[in-house]
Amino acid sequence: MKNYRPVQAPPGRVVLLEPTEDRETAMNRAIILSALGLVAGLAWGMSQASASDLVEGFLEKKDPAKIEKICAKAEKRYQKIFGKPSEDEDATVILMYKYTFCPERVSVPQGTLVRWVNVDKRTSHSTWLKEAGQPESERIFPEEIVEIPFDMPPGDYPYLCGPHWEADGMVGIVTVTP
């Protein structure tokens, strides 16, 4: 049983200044958060579990029958909202529903456009290719989408939902093939 260290904020993450605070307070907070992020990032880097192990660990713990049920409902929601099956789209579609990416693993040829679609009713999600060093997406609200072209070299690209990976194991893997 591995013990995964949560990461508070990755090093170098941009902290937005909120207009309700005076600039100095906000700047100080941003500096403190950046420093905390650096420490957390270093601690995380030194722990034994790589991000891939972390994502695989979450996926292995899930009950396939439960995921299948959730994903069948997600697809129904998709068709209700968009009027056609998600596989008929000109992009590879991954649905976000009930703290689950559907499907959790996809394999795509290099250069494929991958589109995440939130089919939840109330919950917002994100996609974060953390291991690939990419910034987290903005929050994706119900019926919103985010697209990422997978032009990267072939390999596994584990990703997280920023708000739900830790507590709910909302993670997935995109595998890029040549």
Ligand SMILES: [Cu+2]
């Ligand atoms: Cu989420």
